[in-house]
Amino acid sequence: MESPVEIVQHTAGGAIGVSWLMIAFPLLGAAILLVLGRKTDRWGHLLGVAMSLASFVVAVLAFFELLGLSAEQRRQAVHLYEFIPGMADMGLLIDPLSISFALLITGVGSLIHIYSIGYMSHDPDRRRFFSYLNLFVAAMLLLVLADNYVGLFIGWEGVGLASYLLIGFWQFKPSAAVAAKKAFVVNRVGDFGLLVGMFIMWSATGTFAFAELSEKAGGLSQPMVTAIGLLLLLGACGKSAQLPLQSWLLDAMEGPTPVSALIHAATMVTAGVYLVVRSGAFFFPEGSPQALAVAIVGAATLLAGAIIGCAKDDIKKGLAGSTMSQIGYMMLGAGLGPAGYAFAIGHLITHGFFKADMFLGAGSVMHGMNDEVDMRKYGALRKYMPITFVTFIIGYLAIIGFPLLSGYFTKDGIIETAVEHNQVLGWLAVVGAGITGFYMSRMIFMTFFGEKRWAEDAHPHESPTVMTVPLIVLSIGSIFLGGYLILSNRLMLWLAPAVGRPEELPTFHFASTPGLATLALVAVGAAYAWMKYGRAEVPAVQPRGSFLTTFARRDLYGDALNESLFMRPGQWLTRIAVFFDNRGIDGVVNGLAAGIGGTSGRLRRIQTGFARTYALSILIGAALLTGALLLVGNI
Amino acid sequence: MTAHYLVLSGLLFAIGAMGVLIRRNAIVVFMCVELMLNACNLAFVTFARQNGNLEGQIIAFFVMVVAAAEVVVGLAIIVTIFRTRRSASVDDANLLKY
Numbered sequence: 001m002e003s004p005v006e007i008v009q010h011t012a013g014g015a016i017g018v019s020w021l022m023i024a025f026p027l028l029g030a031a032i033l034l035v036l037g038r039k040t041d042r043w044g045h046l047l048g049v050a051m052s053l054a055s056f057v058v059a060v061l062a063f064f065e066l067l068g069l070s071a072e073q074r075r076q077a078v079h080l081y082e083f084i085p086g087m088a089d090m091g092l093l094i095d096p097l098s099i100s101f102a103l104l105i106t107g108v109g110s111l112i113h114i115y116s117i118g119y120m121s122h123d124p125d126r127r128r129f130f131s132y133l134n135l136f137v138a139a140m141l142l143l144v145l146a147d148n149y150v151g152l153f154i155g156w157e158g159v160g161l162a163s164y165l166l167i168g169f170w171q172f173k174p175s176a177a178v179a180a181k182k183a184f185v186v187n188r189v190g191d192f193g194l195l196v197g198m199f200i201m202w203s204a205t206g207t208f209a210f211a212e213l214s215e216k217a218g219g220l221s222q223p224m225v226t227a228i229g230l231l232l233l234l235g236a237c238g239k240s241a242q243l244p245l246q247s248w249l250l251d252a253m254e255g256p257t258p259v260s261a262l263i264h265a266a267t268m269v270t271a272g273v274y275l276v277v278r279s280g281a282f283f284f285p286e287g288s289p290q291a292l293a294v295a296i297v298g299a300a301t302l303l304a305g306a307i308i309g310c311a312k313d314d315i316k317k318g319l320a321g322s323t324m325s326q327i328g329y330m331m332l333g334a335g336l337g338p339a340g341y342a343f344a345i346g347h348l349i350t351h352g353f354f355k356a357d358m359f360l361g362a363g364s365v366m367h368g369m370n371d372e373v374d375m376r377k378y379g380a381l382r383k384y385m386p387i388t389f390v391t392f393i394i395g396y397l398a399i400i401g402f403p404l405l406s407g408y409f410t411k412d413g414i415i416e417t418a419v420e421h422n423q424v425l426g427w428l429a430v431v432g433a434g435i436t437g438f439y440m441s442r443m444i445f446m447t448f449f450g451e452k453r454w455a456e457d458a459h460p461h462e463s464p465t466v467m468t469v470p471l472i473v474l475s476i477g478s479i480f481l482g483g484y485l486i487l488s489n490r491l492m493l494w495l496a497p498a499v500g501r502p503e504e505l506p507t508f509h510f511a512s513t514p515g516l517a518t519l520a521l522v523a524v525g526a527a528y529a530w531m532k533y534g535r536a537e538v539p540a541v542q543p544r545g546s547f548l549t550t551f552a553r554r555d556l557y558g559d560a561l562n563e564s565l566f567m568r569p570g571q572w573l574t575r576i577a578v579f580f581d582n583r584g585i586d587g588v589v590n591g592l593a594a595g596i597g598g599t600s601g602r603l604r605r606i607q608t609g610f611a612r613t614y615a616l617s618i619l620i621g622a623a624l625l626t627g628a629l630l631l632v633g634n635i
Numbered sequence: 636m637t638a639h640y641l642v643l644s645g646l647l648f649a650i651g652a653m654g655v656l657i658r659r660n661a662i663v664v665f666m667c668v669e670l671m672l673n674a675c676n677l678a679f680v681t682f683a684r685q686n687g688n689l690e691g692q693i694i695a696f697f698v699m700v701v702a703a704a705e706v707v708v709g710l711a712i713i714v715t716i717f718r719t720r721r722s723a724s725v726d727d728a729n730l731l732k733y
Contacts, residue, residue: 609732
């Protein structure tokens with residue numbers, strides 16, 4: 001196995017020297033749009049797109065500059081300033097891994113910015129939407145470019161904030177406000193894991209920087225590394241919607257569709273995969289229990305997401321289930337060590353393309369159907385939205401792993417590596433691929449084929465050019481990118497300086513056993529979907545369905561579980577605390593005051609105002625004193 | 636020898652105290668207070684005689700001075716109360732209470 005190369009300090013100028021501009025551009029855009037407010041309503045969206053594109057240009061320039069360096073020089077650290085003296089310096093790490101992410105974020109992000117011009121054109125708050133999008137891009141870039149965990153954490157929280165703002169963008173809808181809150185709270189659970197992991201990291205090694213950790217992490221004891229790894233995995237689960245912190249992602253579809261495409265499919269939810277791969281060399285050594293935990297979480301989530309996707313009638317929620325499932329594949333790949341990293345990142349990149357393509361396609365369908373999301377009210381749309389149909393089909397073929405399309409290469413790579421490392425997890429991934437074939441075909445048949453089941457006032461039409469062009473660009477990526485990255489191991493060799501690689505480079509088998517089994521299962525799934533939803537009529541009202549269908553419709557009872565396990569006990573706890581506060585603490589305080597008040601109320605009755613009474617009490621007192629002195633004697 | 640004086644002093648004190656407690660007229664109460672003071676003076680002088688020194692007698696002089704000052708202030712108060720309320724009963728002046 002080859003380890004990652006040393007990180008070198010960048011001294012020359014060039015695009016890498018000014019790579020902080022990547023973050024600065026969108027951050028500036030967000031600041032201008034938010035500070036100037038309504039004054040920028042007319043041109044705000046154009047500024048947002050320009051800032052995102054400027055960031056993309058810097059990323060491309062830095063990418064080419066990095067390509068020009070030799071493999072040993074491809075990890076360039078750019079020092080920016082001293083952030084917390086003695087603890088963390090703010091700096092950027094430009095290496096193949098971070099620049100790949102930066103290209104995906106700014107590239108797909110820019111396309112989604114452009115698409116949003118059309119999608120949000122009727123929204124009075126379009127300028128605010130673009131400011132949040134820019135804020136998100138800036139935070140996500142900080143997350144992937146930072147050269148230490150502190151910077152990563154700031155970006156991590158920044159995307160959490162942007163995600164919260166964008167899910168709740170239509171905050172007048174109670175469901176959107178609730179979904180935003182839920183995403184925020186569930187993400188906090190993950191952030192807790194990341195933070196505690198960082199605390200342990202600091203106390204054990206005294207550094208947050210990737211460059212120093214690669215030297216010091218080797219000296220840590222095994223349980224310490226496992227603890228940090230598992231805590232980082234908890235953080236990754238929160239951000240990437242993996243079991244058991246998956247519940248927020250399906251509700252997050254309340255946000256505008258471009259948000260679902262950008263944040264909840266292409267970029268933000270992949271931050272967990274980034275975290276695992278980036279920390280791989282320090283905290284997830286190959287074959288360690290925490291790496292196995294990553295793979296198990298991935299395998300469990302890819303099945304759970306696929307099962308949920310089978311029963312959803314809301315097109316966006318169906319896609320959200322599939323996102324969960326695909327990120328599960330990436331996690332599975334990331335849990336396999338350097339052999340799986342390239343496939344996990346490859347799947348992440350191709351998934352960024354085809355899932356954004358399909359989400360934006362779904363947005364295009366909704367745009368033409370008066371924001372209807374129920375697939376039972378679609379049908380036969382292929383004739384009315386030809387461009388959306390073709391691009392969606394390409395994304396669909398890519399995600400189910402149709403041979404020679406993007407998803408085929410990257411997903412197959414993960415499955416084959418998984419089967420090599422761990423038979424059980426590998427074959428579970430094969431089964432997941434079969435289910436993917438079913439639910440994605442179901443979506444296609446219900447939306448584009450069959451009879452019209454539209455609402456009466458629906459007049460489907462193709463979306464404007466500003467929306468279809470991003471779809472076309474994304475679908476082209478969905479066709480070719482996977483083959484380009486995986487065949488002849490281009491991505492693995494490119495990423496090797498950053499994440500390491502196995503000694504022996506894998507060769508791509510077109511006819512391996514797991515690969516053929518996957519294809520067969522996908523075909524069976526698609527055929528079953530055609531029988532149920534293509535040939536047979538789709539009922540306009542959701543049928544009751546079997547126990548399993550209800551199980552999937554209710555998100556595998558994830559919400560019910562959270563409610564009974566955490567929410568109800570939490571409510572009981574607060575009720576007990578309130579009771580104790582009211583009766584216990586307030587009772588003591590109030591009781592003391594009332595007791596003193598009552599006693600003094602009685603005591604003051606002694607003050608009668610009759611001088612003779614006082615005289616009597618003085619006499620009695622004097623007599624008692626005298627008597628006491630006599631008793632004591634000796635006066 | 637001097638026991639009779641002390642007995643007389645005790646009797647006078649008891650009469651004074653009783654008067655303070657049971658009489659209502661402020662003037663009489665006041666006179667009873669004077670009676671108690673003089674009973675004390677008698678006791679002091681007796682003890683001075685008993686012990687053969689002058690300290691008790693000196694104290695008696697002090698008590699007389701204080702009693703004179705007290706009479707001045709006390710009588711002024713009683714006269715003022717009588718003027719405002721047309722009554723010199725100590726029980727009627729009972730407003731200063733809870």
